[in-house]
Each structure stands twice: as structure tokens, then as C-alpha cells.
Amino acid sequence: MYLAEVFVYLRPSIQDPQGVVIENTLKKLGFSSLDRVRTGKYFQLSLSSASEDEARRDAEKMCRDLLSNTVIEDFRVSVRPAS
Amino acid sequence: MYLAEVFVYLRPSIQDPQGVVIENTLKKLGFSSLDRVRTGKYFQLSLSSASEDEARRDAEKMCRDLLSNTVIEDFRVSVRPAS
Amino acid sequence: MRTCQEVELMNLKMDEYNEIVRRLGREPNDVELGVFSVMWSEHCSYKSSKALLKTLPVTGPAVLQGPGENAGIVDLGDGQNALAFKIESHNHPSYVEPYQGAATGVGGILRDVFTMGARPVAILDSLHFGSPDHNQKNAYLFERVVAGISWYGNCMGVPTVGGETKFDDIYSRNPLVNAFTAGLVKKDRIRRGLASGAGNPVIYVGSKTGRDGIHGATFASDRLDENSDNDRPAVQVGDPFSEKLLLEACLELFETDYVIGIQDMGAAGLTSSSTEMASRSGTGIRMNLDLVPQREENMSAYEIMLSESQERMLLVARKGTEDAVRVIFEKWDLNFAVIGEVIADEELIVMHHGQVAARFPLTALEPPVYQRPVTPRPARIFSLPPESLKSDPLVQFSEMIALSPCLRYAGQVFHKYDFQVGTDTVIGPGADAAVLRIKGSSSAVALNLESQARLCYINPFEGIRAVIAEAVINQACVNAYPLGLTNCLNFGSPEKPEVMWEFSEVIRGMRESCLFFDIPVTGGNVSFYNDFGDSSIHPTPVIGLAGLVQGSIRQAEIVPASIFLAGELCENLAGSVYLRHFHQTPGGDFSIDLEAVKRLQALVLDCHKNGFIHAAHDISDGGIIYSLLEWIALCNGLGIEINDQQAFSSTGVVFSELPGRVLLLVKNEATARFISSAKDQGLPVRRIGSIVKNPVFKINGIDLDLENLLGHYFKASPELRCFTVK
């Protein structure tokens, strides 16, 4: 069993209104070291693929097919054996 | 400058309707190696904290104060110098 | 001199380019060329449609604002309120990114209405998609578009109170997403897109400018093809939260007299808003782009001028009120910047980094007007072998409802919309038209959207007459009389002579029916280039009517009583779901008798006035039998028994969808008076059956399996079934 963690985030040029609102709120709450917030999605996939490589390939395909919207988002996948 | 990546995810005991639907859809799309999907949120925080440790402390406090709802969610933070 | 290729990359024709050079007396620089390119795009310039649109009737006693502004306005006759309303297409963006595309479409039409000084009170949407049943892409587009509309409208707190959902595979590669908004404005508080008074400040408010949607307007004027999926720069991301703040701030500003004029930055952004406001006022504008709030670094003048970032407005205020205006926008956490001023010369001067980025006389920007070639064609008549209509219509109905996505509960869409926020929705989605009361006024408005693309495909002239007839009858069903019409004309490429002919026929039919019913056209939108590769969509004019409720308002009641059919029995299947489903054809010849429709309208309004009826419902998609089923679905526990051999034995009569027939639920005590009233008006009416106290659907003694029919009806949204009870 493998655990794939998937991070989906907006491309740099795409506006992130949610990130802006969160950023402003955190600043108002006094977090002065904060510069910028960008938001995204996070998925944990439990996979029974045969190998780590295969698990990665599966997860990446899932990203392209469903989990990310490639018109506005990029993604990253990280795989490790499930504990 | 540091980049903190924040992952916020539902506690194991909390139902994740979105995860269930995504899981079913992926299975229908033929991803037979998939066992389970859990969904969460992902944030990229750019921080001008004085040190990596301070950046981590800042980010963790942001999680407790705003980014996560501890009634239902857990979080994890990973920090590295910004490139 | 630029090459032909460079010019075409800007979506201009070489002779258009030469005309620009002639008018300027020199070559335009890149920024200027960009400005001309978007302003002369079909989407912004109406260059192919303007000559024909001019023939529509646009005046009337109720019209306070006709075409030419961001929205039309009609007087509601209560001495204080007026209604601003308009429809817009967002077809191509919704294909490339359905969720954001549809959402920003809603955002755009809302801004068009609130720039007029109106608070938006209702959204309606017209959706045309390929069948979602056997095609994942269609299903995906449909679901995401509905989600996008739902997100934006709900977040704005504007109820989505009606619309239409149509499926036909002709739209698989080019779905249509049209959104309509109506807003209320006090008659003496109407705002317009003007930039008068040299020296007055030009102010930018709202979200920051980014690189999103550059060339959106030209994109809308381009055909879709295999590469459209990669058309990324055109994708704009919506932020309904910012728009809500912008709405509240603008309405607060309109309470003052600081504003001279305001216009939203929609298609072609800063370019169109600045040049249009100045042109309307015979003035010019000088702007410094360094002062424009920017989201991204190192944006060029070209990018700033052409960006279509959402949730932005341009306004001209009285000199000296800048700070007061600033206070209002800062209260709502919005960006505010004085970016220039009005100048007396009719000129656009754009500064960037201390240099002139563009400068030319605004008169040079007046777009060309084309008389495109037109090739007439005869009505498309598709005939069927006569025996094909011989089967039992009741059996065919069961089959159709099981398989056709066109005959499913539209609640799968509209229950995802908040249709009640505002607490004015007296009749919401699911009825023939929506009705909104106006708090503090005796007036109430009725709104509906209609289209009949298959009829327009067979015969565009008769087709649009059918659409308007149906829209008028739908208004009558909720006791309303139309005040004004807006339209969204979705067509293929105007460079195809046959499309241009369809367009001209639709305009001719619209002109004729509007004159006939005395309905002024107060605005509209043209969406050409709805093509995929070489094929075009059916001509799909969508009509939005705004009407005034006659007398007191109330909801319909489905209770045990007699059902009458008013209007001639019609046996023509043209355009029907039936022919589409069983014979994959749009159908044969037809024509619409507007005189008869007008008599029917009068009768239905009369029935309301005299209190003869509990409810009225027009016959439309799916025919009379489907209209009856819609009634049963709404009145959990009750049923319908029909006893009328003539009306329910022939396939033609059962499934005909042509407008001109209405179901009336007549009160027992009023039956005699109703019948004699119909006789006086020379309109045939017949009692076809009644609503009964047990849940059955019986036609001439045959018990249709109601449970099974309802199962199919609610197939796309079974979870809603127990919540539809009235």
C-alpha cells in the first residue's frame, strides 16, 4: 500500500481571491511576517499499486483526469509507502 | 524569506463527503488501484520571519488561529527557505 | 507596414487595418492596434448585426432607456420604480472553463445592471447543452456551468428565479450559457455610462488588474476548435465576494450626487469602458496607466488596456468629490484610484511610464458597419413516412420520458440556485414565468426566458414568432403583460451567408411580432461564431421578457377541479422533443397565428382578473401530456384523470409543442362563466379532465404507471423528489 499526497494549486498568473482574503485576515490578526498566501487543494490517496513508481503514475493520471483543472491549476504528487 | 506549506485535513473520525464522491468517481473512471480518498486544503505562505524556526512557529499559530478548525481538522506545516 | 499575418493575429481583416491607417493618417502602434482590435471585434462592435438591429422597435410609453446603454429600463407604473434588465452570453468561456466561465458571465450581467443604478433582484439563465446521458464531456460541462452560476449568483445574494434548460447534441461542441439580470431602480436615480465635464476625475474601483482574459472579446468572436481547450489566457477567475462589495459600495455611492457616469469593465475592460463613456458624451479621456491598481508585476500598457479582470468599474465623478468617493470604496475594502480625467477634445490619451502609449481621436474608433451577404434558403422541411406516427402515444410517452434528458425535472438545476433570497420571489422557478413582488409598491414584475432553436432552424422567421408567442403566453399564465424585451441572439459565423440570412429572418420576425404585441426591445446581445469547425449551432435567439403583473399577485394552486384546454387542438410536431427523440429530425413546416395567440393571451388574463382559475400552465416541451405530468409532480398525493378521446389518441396532438394552447384549472363555481367568456372571445375551450384526490395518471381509462413516470421525471435529482410538494 502507498500513500500519495496530491497538492493542487492555482497557476501563478491566476487570481486567487480566497488567498487574498485569508492573507488580509491573517495580517489583521497581527501576523506581520506574512507576505503572501496562495490557496490550493490537498488529497490523500491510499493506493494498492504494485510499486511506488506505479502509484506515482496512477496518482498523476488521476490529477490530470479529475483532481486538477489543468486550465487554471498545476499539481504536485508525493508518494510513500503507507505506514 | 521562507515558504511554509500548510496541509489541513479532516480528522480520521470526521466524514468526508467530498472524498467519498471523488473516490467513487475515480473508481468509475477505472482507477482500480485506488483504495481511499481524503480531501483537505493546501496553503502556501510566504513569510519574512527571522529564522526557519520562527517561520514554523508563525505558520503553526496561523493554523491554530485561523487556517484550521480544530473541532474537525488537523494540520501539518513544512517550512523551507524560499527560492 | 504590418504583414497580413500580423494583422490577422489581431483578429482584424487587412482592409480593416488599412482603414485604421487611413483614419489615423499613420500606422497604429501596438497598444493602439490592440484597442482597435477589441473595439472592432464582433462582440464589441456589432459590425455585422448593427444595420439589422436598427430595424427593431425600441420605443414605447414605458421605455426609460432603450438599447445603447449597459441595460434597458422600463417604468413600472407605480410612480417611483423602474426595472433595468439585460441578457448576455458567455458561451465560449464556458466551454473552455465551464465553472469560471459561467460564473464570470453572471458577474458581468450583474454589473451591467447595477451600473444603471439598480439593485439586481433576479437572475435567469438559458442553458443549451449536448445530451449529458451518453457523453461525459457534455455531462461535465453542464454540471460545472450550473455549479458556476449557482456559486456566483448565490454569493451575490441575488435570487436565480427562472430560466430554461435545453439539450440537443448540436450544442455538444458549443454549449450556450446566457444569463439575464433584472434590477430595481428609482426612476429619478438612473445612472448612465457618461463621461462629461472636462476636468472631472476618471476613477478606477474594484479588484486589481491582472493578465486574465486578455483578448476575451476577440475570443468571443472566434470560432471554437480542437485547440480551444488550450485557450488559456482567456480564462478569467470570478470573485463574487469582491463583486458583492462592489455592488454595495456602488449603491451607496448612488445615494449621493458625486457620480457623473459609470460603466463596468466587461469585455475589453478599460479600453471599452473609457472609450465608450467618452464617445457617448462627446468628450475625451486622458489616463495614466501607472495609476491602475495592478495584481501582477511588469504589466505592459497593452496588457493593462486589454485585461478583462473581473469585478472592476470605471466612473467619472464631479471634480472635488474624489475623497468622498474614496471613503465609500475604502469602507468596503475595495481598490480606489483616480487614473485620469475627462478632456474636452474627443481624444483618447493613454500614458504609461511617462510616455504616450496611445493617442488618437475617438471618432477614428467608430467601428465599421457591414452589410454581410445573405443567401436565402427555403424552410427546412423534414418529412416522415406516415406510418411512423401510428404507434400508441401513451406507450411512446413512457419511452420518451425514460430516455430523453429534455423531459426531466428542471429542479435538478434550479434547486441549486438560491431562488428565494431577497424575500420577493412569489413565483419561483418551475412555473411558466417568475413573479417578484416589490416591497412598498403595488406593482409586481414577471420575468421569463424562452427559445425554440429547432423551430428557428426549420424556419427562422416563423421560429422567432413562435418564441415570442410562447413568451407572451407564459407571462399571461402568471397574470402578466409584457413591458419590454431583451434578446440574446446566438448564431454561427456571420461570414456565412446562410447564417446571415437566418439572422436577418429572425430580426424580421422579431420586429414583426414586437410591433404586433406592442413590446419594445430595450436591449440585447449578439453572439456570433457559435461554430465548431465547419458546423454551426441552430440559430438560437433567446428572448427575455419583463412584464407587469395585472392586479393582485398570488401563487398558483393545484387542487381538485376541472382541467380545460384553451386554444385549437394542434397536430403539428415541428420542433418537438418527440421528433427529435424518435426520428432525430427537427420536423416539418409550421406557421404561427399571432392573432390567435393574442386572443389566448386576453382570455388567460381575463380568467385571472375574474378569478375563474386556480392555475394556468402553457403547453411546451414534451406536449400536453408532459405539461400535465408537471402538474402532478408538483401536487404530491393528487392525480389527473383525462377523458378526451380526440385530444389524446393521436400522436400529433399529444406531442405537439407549438405555442397557442394553455391548460387552465377552472374553479368549479366559475365553470359556466368561464365557458361563456371564452365563447364571447371566439376561442375554443374544452374540458379534458380533472385533478383528482388520488395519485393516478389516467387517460381515457388507461392507467399510466405514475410511479414509474415520476421515477424517470426525477431521474437526475431523485433526492429532490420529496421536497417538491407545494
Add this chain to the structure above:
Amino acid sequence: MKPRAAILLFPGSNCERDAFYGLEQTGFDPCFLWHKESRLDPEIRLVIVPGGFSFGDYLRCGSIASHSPVMSAVRKFADNGGLVLGICNGFQILTESGLLPGALLINRTLNFRCHDVFLRCDNTSTPFTSAIGGPLKMPIAHYEGNYQVSGEELADMERNSQIAFRYCGPDGVYAEGCNPNGSTADIAGIFNKQKNVLGMMPHPERAVENLLGSTAGREIFASLLSSLEQSAAGGMN
């Protein structure tokens, strides 16, 4: 004198005017209170946290609003026994603020849902519910109304009679499919321990006129009115 009711106003609220109208129709004297205010007028007897999309519903519904200055004032007001009603997004703001237990997740159907539901009142001896008769027909309009609370906490709440409303069929008993969002124990609304704070997903302010299809919301406002009258007569508060 009509009791004064303050309706909180956050950027992105959108049911505040509906609440204003509903309160006027049912015998209150409503006013708005901007989110940046940090105190409540002493004459305020009821606080309404209205529906909408405060701060765009970004991050989690209600999370950002719960950090507004006005919410600190509301917390004090509630600690002193003041009556607070959170509707829809207002309910979400109250759970995010910790004024009410639990959390509201996305609907199980993953759809925004807008339609009438039926509610059964579980505790009619509170200031919000004393005038409630039979089952209530009321509209919902939400995407995140799926109320979740741990089993232990639920047991606690039940023991304390903190369940205000549960979804039910038209006749007041549970019916298949009547729960629109998948909430724990079909919960539609809950009280705090002291019963002076109520959060609910359905919209009582949308149900005060026959013209719009239901007057069930009046039963809640009438309860509030009579409890405020009593406490005024008793010189309490």
C-alpha cells in the same frame, strides 16, 4: 416599545435585509451593526447573525467573520444571557466562534440546495421556541449545512435538551430522504447550554408571509417577542 434587534453586517452577508424586513413584520425594531463595531448598544435585546457568504465563504464558511470585532461584543452579550440567533451562515459563524458546539461541513450530496424542508422542534421551553406548535415548513438555501458533532458531545447535548430542530417529514415524523445535508442525527438547529443562543440552517426570516408560502418563521419570532416582553416585565437583564 418594540424590542430592538441588531442584525450583524459582514462583507458578503446577503440575508441582512431579509432579516430586517422579517423582524419588522413580526414586531421588532431592527437595526444593522457593522462588523467593525466593537460594542453593542445597551438597548439591544436580540442579535441576529444573518445568512449569506460572509467574506465570500472563503477558507471555511463563517471562519473569517468569527474573528471580527463585533463577534467579541456578541460573545460578551451572550455570556450575559443576551439572545443570539444565527441563521444559515450565521449558524456557521457561531460554531466557528465557539458560541455553539460542532461544525458544519459540506452537504452530503455536494450540492447547494434550496427548497422547503420540514422541521420538528425538540425543545419548546426556550425563548426561541415557546410559541411553536406543530411541524414547521421552512426554506433552506445552503451548501454547508451538514452538522457534525462527536458521539459523546451529541449525547451531552441531548441530555441538555440542546437540540432545537431536526429535519422531518410534513407530519413531523422522520421520513426517508427528509434530511437534505446528511447532518448528524438530522439536526437542523441547536442551542448552547444556556439556551440563549440558537443556530439553525433553515431561514425563518423567509417564512413570515403567506404570499411567499409559509409563516412558520413567525412562530420563532413570536416566541422571542413574548420572552423579551416577560423579561422586560420582570425587570430582568
